[in-house]
Amino acid sequence: MGKPKVAIHSITGCAGCQLTIYFIEDVLLDLLSKIDLVAAPMIQEKNSKGPYDVTFLEGSVSSQEDLLRVKELREKSKVLVALGTCSSYGNIQSTLSYHKNQKDIPKGIYKTTSHLKSVESSSVDKHVKVDYYIPGCPPDKTEIATFIKDLLLGKTPKAYSKPVCFICNLKENICLLDVGKECLGPVVNGACGALCPSNNHACTGCRGPLDDLNYAAHKEIAKSKGVSGELFKQRIIKYAPKKFEELVKKL
Ligand code: SF4
Ligand code: SF4
Ligand code: SF4
Numbered sequence: 001m002g003k004p005k006v007a008i009h010s011i012t013g014c015a016g017c018q019l020t021i022y023f024i025e026d027v028l029l030d031l032l033s034k035i036d037l038v039a040a041p042m043i044q045e046k047n048s049k050g051p052y053d054v055t056f057l058e059g060s061v062s063s064q065e066d067l068l069r070v071k072e073l074r075e076k077s078k079v080l081v082a083l084g085t086c087s088s089y090g091n092i093q094s095t096l097s098y099h100k101n102q103k104d105i106p107k108g109i110y111k112t113t114s115h116l117k118s119v120e121s122s123s124v125d126k127h128v129k130v131d132y133y134i135p136g137c138p139p140d141k142t143e144i145a146t147f148i149k150d151l152l153l154g155k156t157p158k159a160y161s162k163p164v165c166f167i168c169n170l171k172e173n174i175c176l177l178d179v180g181k182e183c184l185g186p187v188v189n190g191a192c193g194a195l196c197p198s199n200n201h202a203c204t205g206c207r208g209p210l211d212d213l214n215y216a217a218h219k220e221i222a223k224s225k226g227v228s229g230e231l232f233k234q235r236i237i238k239y240a241p242k243k244f245e246e247l248v249k250k251l
Contacts, residue, residue: 004053004152007039008083009073011066012093012121013059016138017084018042021056024141031145034152050076054151060086060093061127064117074128079151081132082124083144088135089208089240093121098241123242132157137206137239140192160191163210164203168194176202182227184235187218208240213247 008018022028022043038048055077061067074080082088096102097120106113124130134147143160150157164185168175176183176197183202185194189210196203209215215236222232237244 003034003036005038005048005051006035007048007050007052007055007073007077008037008042009039009055009057009069010042011057011059011069011087011124012062013084013086013091015042015058017058017087017136018056020138020141021083021144024145031148035148052077054079054081056081056083057087057124058083060090060121061124062093062118062121064119067119067127070124070128079131080124080128081134081147082130083134084139085135085137085206085208085239087124088130088133089243090121090123090126091137091239094123095238095241096121098237126242133159135189135207135240136192140195142193143191160189161211162190164188164190164192164194164197164207166190166194168197171198173197176200177221177225180226182222182225182231182235186221187213187215187236204238205236206239208243209236209247211247213244215248 008021010018018040024031037044038052039050041047050073055073057070057073057080059066061070085091086093096105099105106116106118110116132147134144136143147157167190168185171194173194177185181202183197184205185197185203187209188203188205189207192207194203213236219229219232223229
């Protein structure tokens with residue numbers, strides 16, 4: 001089999017996820033000898049319009065243009081990977097739908113809004129089938145590298161499923177909840193290797209809630225540490241409102 005044709009594309013996002021791939025210096029050169037990077041508009045001038053074997057797609061669907069683009073990329077890609085929290089869960093821009101003055105937000109930013117072709121911001125899988133998810137804002141570079149290696153070896157990449165606390169405890173960090181910081185480590189997927197608490201910052205939940213989130217139990221734990229229930233809810237929905245809603249419905 002020849003080298004897989006890989007594309008890295010972006011819709012509405014900040015480009016941080018793509019940059020994470022380009023900054024995996026230690027493995028990128030090795031990977032480039034094993035894949036055919038046929039489209040990466042951020043770093044190269046000539047880009048194939050497809051078809052692709054694997055497409056990494058960064059960003060949320062936030063405009064009519066994004067909507068057409070995700071449908072086109074889905075048709076052209078054998079494997080479509082949602083790269084980052086915007087693409088996987090919608091991220092903060094989709095949480096704006098909770099804002100009571102949501103429709104007025106653009107008016108506070110732009111002089112005129114008639115040029116905007118916005119749609120309610122959402123994850124990519126609201127519109128097309130996604131084969132794999134690599135959440136994180138931005139995602140962890142080791143996880144991306146492992147994902148690509150697994151695909152090259154013909155393995156099915158496995159989603160990480162342990163909380164941030166798991167790695168945090170292995171690293172023997174002081175628990176930030178115990179010193180009054182609102183850490184979401186117990187309820188957030190921890191493939192980042194507990195990056196924030198290992199640097200004395202509370203986890204804000206950028207990888208989204210765990211698949212088996214026990215919302216009620218953890219809300220009580222947060223409350224016992226002085227975090228209000230409403231604040232806990234705001235924090236936990238911030239990056240992944242739709243996923244959060246699905247999990248809470250199961251309670
Ligand atoms: S997930 Fe975060 S880093 Fe990636 S595009 Fe969205 S905002 Fe940027
Ligand atoms: S600091 Fe945060 S991630 Fe670490 S053990 Fe405490 S709650 Fe969990
Ligand atoms: S510790 Fe939390 S906020 Fe920090 S990178 Fe990991 S999941 Fe994201």
